Amino acid sequence: MINLWPLILEHMLIVVVATVISIALGVVLGVIAYWVRHVDTVIMWCAEAIQTIPSLALLAMLMIFFGLGNTTIIAGLVLYALLPIVRNTYTGLAGISHHIKDAARGMGMSKLQRLIKIELPLSFPLIFSGIKIAVVNSLSIAVMGVLIGAGGLGYPIYRGVQTRNLERILNGAIPVVLMALIFDYTMSKIEQRLIKRAR
Amino acid sequence: MIKFQNISKSYGHSIVLDDISFEIKQGEFVVLIGPSGCGKTTTLKTINRLIEPNKGKIFINGKDITKVNPVELRRTIGYVIQQIGLFPNMTVEQNIAVVPKLLKYPKPKWQEIVHNLLELVDMPYEEFAHKYPSELSGGQQQRIGVLRALAASPPIVLMDEPFGALDPITRDSLQEEVKHLQKKLKKTIVFVTHDMEEALRMADTIVFMNRGKIIQMASPEELLQNPADPIIKSFMGRHMENENNAPKLLAEDFMRTKVLKVPKTSHTLECIELMSRRDVNSLIVLNDDDTYAGTVTIEAIKAHGKAGREISELLSEDAVTIHRKEDARQAFDKLLASSSNYVIVLNDNRTVAGLITRTSMAKALGEALWGEMKS
Amino acid sequence: MNFLDFIAGNYIDIQLSLLRHIELVGISVLIGMMIAIPVGIFLSRHKRMSGPVLAVAGTIQTIPGLVMLGFALILFGIGRLPALVVLSLYAILPILHNTFTGITQVDQSYIEAGRGIGMTSRQILYKVELPLAMSSIISGIRISTVYIVSWSTLAGLIGAGGLGDLIWTGLSSYNSNYILAGAVPSAILAFAFSGLIGLLQRMLMPRGLRGVRV
Numbered sequence A: 001m002i003n004l005w006p007l008i009l010e011h012m013l014i015v016v017v018a019t020v021i022s023i024a025l026g027v028v029l030g031v032i033a034y035w036v037r038h039v040d041t042v043i044m045w046c047a048e049a050i051q052t053i054p055s056l057a058l059l060a061m062l063m064i065f066f067g068l069g070n071t072t073i074i075a076g077l078v079l080y081a082l083l084p085i086v087r088n089t090y091t092g093l094a095g096i097s098h099h100i101k102d103a104a105r106g107m108g109m110s111k112l113q114r115l116i117k118i119e120l121p122l123s124f125p126l127i128f129s130g131i132k133i134a135v136v137n138s139l140s141i142a143v144m145g146v147l148i149g150a151g152g153l154g155y156p157i158y159r160g161v162q163t164r165n166l167e168r169i170l171n172g173a174i175p176v177v178l179m180a181l182i183f184d185y186t187m188s189k190i191e192q193r194l195i196k197r198a199r
Numbered sequence B: 001m002i003k004f005q006n007i008s009k010s011y012g013h014s015i016v017l018d019d020i021s022f023e024i025k026q027g028e029f030v031v032l033i034g035p036s037g038c039g040k041t042t043t044l045k046t047i048n049r050l051i052e053p054n055k056g057k058i059f060i061n062g063k064d065i066t067k068v069n070p071v072e073l074r075r076t077i078g079y080v081i082q083q084i085g086l087f088p089n090m091t092v093e094q095n096i097a098v099v100p101k102l103l104k105y106p107k108p109k110w111q112e113i114v115h116n117l118l119e120l121v122d123m124p125y126e127e128f129a130h131k132y133p134s135e136l137s138g139g140q141q142q143r144i145g146v147l148r149a150l151a152a153s154p155p156i157v158l159m160d161e162p163f164g165a166l167d168p169i170t171r172d173s174l175q176e177e178v179k180h181l182q183k184k185l186k187k188t189i190v191f192v193t194h195d196m197e198e199a200l201r202m203a204d205t206i207v208f209m210n211r212g213k214i215i216q217m218a219s220p221e222e223l224l225q226n227p228a229d230p231i232i233k234s235f236m237g238r239h240m241e242n243e244n245n246a247p248k249l250l251a252e253d254f255m256r257t258k259v260l261k262v263p264k265t266s267h268t269l270e271c272i273e274l275m276s277r278r279d280v281n282s283l284i285v286l287n288d289d290d291t292y293a294g295t296v297t298i299e300a301i302k303a304h305g306k307a308g309r310e311i312s313e314l315l316s317e318d319a320v321t322i323h324r325k326e327d328a329r330q331a332f333d334k335l336l337a338s339s340s341n342y343v344i345v346l347n348d349n350r351t352v353a354g355l356i357t358r359t360s361m362a363k364a365l366g367e368a369l370w371g372e373m374k375s
Numbered sequence C: 001m002n003f004l005d006f007i008a009g010n011y012i013d014i015q016l017s018l019l020r021h022i023e024l025v026g027i028s029v030l031i032g033m034m035i036a037i038p039v040g041i042f043l044s045r046h047k048r049m050s051g052p053v054l055a056v057a058g059t060i061q062t063i064p065g066l067v068m069l070g071f072a073l074i075l076f077g078i079g080r081l082p083a084l085v086v087l088s089l090y091a092i093l094p095i096l097h098n099t100f101t102g103i104t105q106v107d108q109s110y111i112e113a114g115r116g117i118g119m120t121s122r123q124i125l126y127k128v129e130l131p132l133a134m135s136s137i138i139s140g141i142r143i144s145t146v147y148i149v150s151w152s153t154l155a156g157l158i159g160a161g162g163l164g165d166l167i168w169t170g171l172s173s174y175n176s177n178y179i180l181a182g183a184v185p186s187a188i189l190a191f192a193f194s195g196l197i198g199l200l201q202r203m204l205m206p207r208g209l210r211g212v213r214v
């Protein structure tokens, strides 16, 4: 039995870093899509296209640019996480009632003030569900990092596959699935609370 | 033709239908009416076995319907619901022809049916047959809903608030069409509504229900003349007032309560400004204790008023007043006899309750005759 | 070596891998459909079972592809069969989910109207529920197909063949030509399938349903 904790931590770290970057990027893109006319379709289309690319293909191509290692898997996860975050940010912002937007405008808030003080907070529950989807997916996809020289729980799994060792596979697989389920569960709870509070 | 025999239905502990017995004759237009939740829909659905009663039997033409296969039964009973329920994936023609096709009518036969039915409601086949429900107006959709129910010429048609979601004008014309179709095709129709007007207009017989029981089953005339229960009276509300034993109408029933009032101490300029802003030519003036003091007209101010003076100097006490509990008839007589446009209605303590103008009188009369008016 | 030269040189290999890949995707999505649609219909009639069944299917979906392939490898050995088993398993969930929700979300008034005019429950299923759920079912098939194109590249690991083989060769020998020769066509394949199914979905949608909530 190998010590799994370092692998679990590394796995988490990869996912956390990727998620933080994709939140920053995704929210910005979502806001741009919301603010700039016609750009929304382009951004959505791109995010969806990236998601359509097979993960192994995307990671392999990224490896050509970033080389072997954690950077590549993080880049891949960021790209995959964009769609749910961008989409939910955009629909959240666009879905805010006109009355509220007009009220904010009527109070003399600038575009940026409206965004930061009113619109983003109101869209937060929806953005949060986008983040949840991104995190849960990333936990699972991060396993593939091992194929492009990254660390994390993919390592024991891949070794297990290569040596046809079920126990080894499970060593990696069980923590991954558990983490995914736990994150899904707790974040869903938070999500429900956020939605309830927003009503 | 349709006979209910001691029908009861309950869900858990709540009793929805409580030992209902009645009979519907061939070719009769029966309307079920009553407050929300009284069991109208449930009663209707027991006829085509969408709901099975816990107790009792229903006979159609002497035959116990539980002895008939429910699917077969439903194909001989037309059914129209409020949500219309036209299948959005089918054209008008396909929707109308659903039941004939289920009954395996040959194509020429069901096509002829569709043609004839569309003609009946003045929707030309060429124009409408190949449209989808989403391409029709609400009224047109419900017409098709009715036609679908009639397509296999069932002797009985059930309708559950079929016009509830339509605007008043469309509803009027559909009511007429359905009544016309019923007479022409000699259908037995069981119709649910909670609109008394609709019931009075369409029914041969009205069945008034409350809390799972039938309170009264009678012709519209009978129901109007001898309502068996206070709840029926309250349901008929305004329809009752046209009868001989109508309650006495009082002045207060006809007044409008939004009235421009000013204290005696107001200044002339203020009043002029107020009158021009509200586009009136007189104001009611109150004493310090809010009791009625008199009126002031724009002419009086123009003729005698001086800027900065109080209006108490220009007060006229000529206006006709009446107590709010006085007979409306008197108010009208006074109004018609007087030269002014209004009668002032006073409370017991001589404060102002409202005003009867010629317009408010006409409006209230209209409401009493024809129901709620939109202004 | 230049990428285009590489393509020209290995044209036959690439084409073969592509065909193999399409075959893998086609078979497993078909199997997935054959299981998921009937089960979805069944669950829509027996809603009580839907919760647990969908939860299990959802959990299977969170198991990383590499793990599933590992299981299959150990259970069935190397080759196409284990790959097809795993891929079909993955194909089930989105279709199952969309079939179930598609049918259960059909407005109750249509079903009531159907019953009221004397349709049997089978007729309601075929004439009302399935046509109204069709769009949702097809979009489930589309999601499945995109997934499966992706998982199939991974299945190269256990000898399933297809474009994944080229990527694996590229990754293990650090040869970007091989990587691109596998990755680019697989991405194009995913776009093409997604686009085609989207088109099919629009074509199969009756005019009456456009812009209508079912």
Ligand SMILES: Nc1ncnc2c1ncn2[C@@H]1O[C@H](COP(=O)(O)OP(=O)(O)OP(=O)(O)O)[C@@H](O)[C@H]1O
Residues within 6 Å of the ligand: B011, B016, B035, B036, B037, B038, B039, B040, B041, B042, B043, B194
């Ligand atoms: N499936 C059910 N389970 C439990 N209670 C029910 C069910 N269906 C109806 N009820 C109850 O039965 C009563 C009668 O319902 P029904 O639909 O017949 O009323 P209704 O007279 O048609 O009212 P409305 O005018 O609002 O349509 C209601 O109190 C309703 O809550």
Ligand SMILES: [Mg+2]
Residues within 6 Å of the ligand: B040, B041, B042, B160
């Ligand atoms: Mg009802």
